[in-house]
Amino acid sequence: MSENKQNISSIPNPFLEQLGIISEEMADGRAKISLDLQDAHMNSWQITHGGVLMSMLDVVMAMAGRSLHDDQKGVVTVEMKTTFLQPGGVTGARLEARGHAYHQSATMCFCDGEIWCGDKLVAKANATYKYLRSLRAKAGLQRLGGSD
Template sequence: MPLQFPVHIPFVEQLGLELHSMGDGQAELRVDLSEGHLNSWEVAHGGVLMTMLDVAMAHAARSIHMKAEGMGPGVVTVEMKTSFMRPGEGELRALGKLLHRSTTMAFCEGSILGEDGQLVAHATATFKYLRALPSRGRALKPLQRREAD
């Protein structure tokens, strides 16, 4: 059964991604592909795969702060390298793993598996831990946390 994402991410919700686990430096997302996820070859669009990898790795990076007030800092992607191995079809699983962290950075890897367990895509990424994000006019934008139930 899917979990509620700890932060409000409209783009992820629009894509229909589901969070299935998060903790101890790991996270798992799933999506059952629909027509809106497909490219002109009628397989998962690379942007959907990259988003799944990015979000899975970011949640793995944040998972170590789950017990901290407000779940600790948020993360922003600094860089990401993705390799596509085979077409994504049907239900896809994205697995994110925190490899190493410092006080300000997280280094992660992620994989997407197809229904048959075959590797569809793999990525590595670096994230920066942030409490707020500077935006236009140098104003700080706070992380949009979910209210506790």
């Protein structure tokens, strides 16, 4: 993660740090992250790998849902649908992902997200997240190898 950017999320995520994702905003059901594309983010056609795009969408939507709680309780992804609209960018470009939590219940949150490369809309997604009850629930997921 960039040294000059504040990590807005209170939950550390080594995977995002490895990708180079920068937290930009996270408040009131909205979130924004960015990524400066490098060779490691490219697929065999030298455009952004779809897995990078899906990871960004999943993270930004989860952040939007978590921002609705003062304690930024964790979430787990229940389902996610992604539509790729055009190539995601090349080395040197900057991607920006924006997430919005449009509905929540006591245990679930429903979000949408978009990825932009400049003025190009690259991908859109919708997802459902389940709120974790506590950090103890997170510890339980780790003991079980990730299953709930």
